[in-house]
Amino acid sequence: MRHRSLAALLALGLAAQPLAAQEPSPGERLPVVKYVLPNGMTFLFLRREGAPTVSFVTQFRAGGVDEWTGISGTAHLFEHMLFKGTPTLGTRDYAAEQRMFPRIDAVADSLTAEFRKGGAADSITLRRLRDRLHQLEDSARQYVVSNELDRVLTRNGAVRLNASTFSDGTNYFFALPSNRSELWFVLEADRIRNPVLREFYSERDVVMEERRLRVETQPFGMLSEEFLQAAFRAHPYGRPVVGVASEIQTVSRNAANEYFHRFYGPNNSVVAIVGDIDTTQLKRWADQFFASIPSGAPHQPVVTQEPPQRGERRIEVEYDANPLVMIGYHVPNAMHPDSRALVMLANLLTGGRTARLTSRLVVRDHIAVSINAGNQPGSRYPRLFTFTGVPIAPHPTQEIEAAVYEELERAQREPPTDYEMQRMRNQVEAGSIGRIENAFSLALQMASSEALYDDWRQSFRFDAANLAVTPEDILRVARTYFSRNNRTVATLVRPARPAAGRTN
Numbered sequence: 001m002r003h004r005s006l007a008a009l010l011a012l013g014l015a016a017q018p019l020a021a022q023e024p025s026p027g028e029r030l031p032v033v034k035y036v037l038p039n040g041m042t043f044l045f046l047r048r049e050g051a052p053t054v055s056f057v058t059q060f061r062a063g064g065v066d067e068w069t070g071i072s073g074t075a076h077l078f079e080h081m082l083f084k085g086t087p088t089l090g091t092r093d094y095a096a097e098q099r100m101f102p103r104i105d106a107v108a109d110s111l112t113a114e115f116r117k118g119g120a121a122d123s124i125t126l127r128r129l130r131d132r133l134h135q136l137e138d139s140a141r142q143y144v145v146s147n148e149l150d151r152v153l154t155r156n157g158a159v160r161l162n163a164s165t166f167s168d169g170t171n172y173f174f175a176l177p178s179n180r181s182e183l184w185f186v187l188e189a190d191r192i193r194n195p196v197l198r199e200f201y202s203e204r205d206v207v208m209e210e211r212r213l214r215v216e217t218q219p220f221g222m223l224s225e226e227f228l229q230a231a232f233r234a235h236p237y238g239r240p241v242v243g244v245a246s247e248i249q250t251v252s253r254n255a256a257n258e259y260f261h262r263f264y265g266p267n268n269s270v271v272a273i274v275g276d277i278d279t280t281q282l283k284r285w286a287d288q289f290f291a292s293i294p295s296g297a298p299h300q301p302v303v304t305q306e307p308p309q310r311g312e313r314r315i316e317v318e319y320d321a322n323p324l325v326m327i328g329y330h331v332p333n334a335m336h337p338d339s340r341a342l343v344m345l346a347n348l349l350t351g352g353r354t355a356r357l358t359s360r361l362v363v364r365d366h367i368a369v370s371i372n373a374g375n376q377p378g379s380r381y382p383r384l385f386t387f388t389g390v391p392i393a394p395h396p397t398q399e400i401e402a403a404v405y406e407e408l409e410r411a412q413r414e415p416p417t418d419y420e421m422q423r424m425r426n427q428v429e430a431g432s433i434g435r436i437e438n439a440f441s442l443a444l445q446m447a448s449s450e451a452l453y454d455d456w457r458q459s460f461r462f463d464a465a466n467l468a469v470t471p472e473d474i475l476r477v478a479r480t481y482f483s484r485n486n487r488t489v490a491t492l493v494r495p496a497r498p499a500a501g502r503t504n
Contacts, residue, residue: 027460040267054275062263073243227490265296415471
């Protein structure tokens with residue numbers, strides 16, 4: 001029925017009525033059971049009939065913004081560490097393995113001390129200490145059963161086993177056959193209660209390689225990092241989630257353990273379980289396996305505030321690749337009253353082939369391969385409304401910039417037409433239904449909403465709030481935030497080539 005109603009709306013082009021915008025969205029009406037343990041750990045249970053599978057998502061309020069100076073990238077590194085096992089999983093001899101950790105850490109500390117000398121560091125000493133660190137970790141590996149967690153889960157039918165780290169949090173997820181649901185409780189409780197940071201320095205090298213792959217050898221990654229650092233002078237949203245290279249290479253096992261104990265308490269976690277479940281049984285398992293884990297300190301919000309920007313900032317990033325441009329304006333966080341109108345403004349400009357900027361740059365004038373608008377890098381704190389454009393050769397990025405500014409000025413003069421408003425409302429309606437059809441994506445969304453906004457319904461309420469946005473709201477936010485003084489522009493350019501016949 002929901003699909004037929006939506007199809008009728010799309011076909012007739014009926015305008016959304018103000019009363020309808022106030023009705024609960026399909027997501028808000030889901031029969032979710034919220035269960036909070038005495039230690040503060042929050043479970044969200046949703047039974048869905050159909051395939052005999054269950055999706056599990058655990059989200060911690062621990063992301064890139066929660067790191068302190070010297071340990072950037074640790075949130076991401078710890079994402080890796082939670083797959084390394086526990087005292088009973090991933091080891092052949094835990095006691096022997098533990099005895100090697102102090103020796104390994106001592107060499108790592110010496111390597112860090114030499115590395116931090118910068119240009120005065122002795123290259124021979126660095127190489128000797130690195131070789132010694134690798135030798136010790138290789139020796140400790142005789143006690144390690146690599147990837148045992150993955151093998152146990154895979155043998156029991158797990159799929160989508162992975163994790164992700166972002167500015168505002170970290171989540172861990174996979175799906176199991178419903179008759180293996182208890183296994184999640186056994187394994188997840190064990191790795192939250194007793195993580196062992198084995199192969200720590202080897203995995204630190206892996207994270208450093210990820211940084212090289214995603215940032216240092218990837219044009220968009222490099223431009224995005226420089227763009228955020230230029231836009232955020234104070235707030236940690238300007239710090240790369242993957243980490244700063246010098247800090248990734250020097251973070252210690254002790255610092256990572258401190259990060260874990262500070263942020264990975266059960267009271268800072270939300271678990272969403274969606275699928276073929278028996279809610280009563282899951283509550284019993286939650287009590288049995290998680291209730292005895294001690295609470296940690298409550299999550300403390302970042303107190304640093306980004307000062308107002310007082311002039312346009314422009315940077316160029318040289319890289320031998322096709323040009324790109326990113327344009328950003330400081331805007332409030334996701335819970336601010338203006339944020340819904342800003343979302344609809346993004347849809348007005350780039351939400352589909354008939355959107356103002358997309359139809360102009362991509363469809364009509366063939367200036368750009370793509371143009372996208374949206375909010376980044378997080379939701380909890382004030383962020384950026386960002387345009388990302390990829391020109392088609394030989395068009396320069398300046399043409400994309402000019403079109404963006406012209407369409408923003410137009411949005412400040414001309415509110416969306418009835419047709420444009422209906423197109424955007426149709427997209428919201430379609431997305432509202434599509435977001436609840438897949439159990440896995442639904443679990444991700446529920447966990448994220450509860451972790452970020454303390455209410456699993458909030459991300460669904462955004463749909464109703466989007467539908468309630470008026471043309472006047474969009475006109476107002478376009479006039480409020482999109483001034484030249486509030487703008488940061490980052491452009492990827494090719495390095496200048498030496499003149500013919502010129503030598504150094």
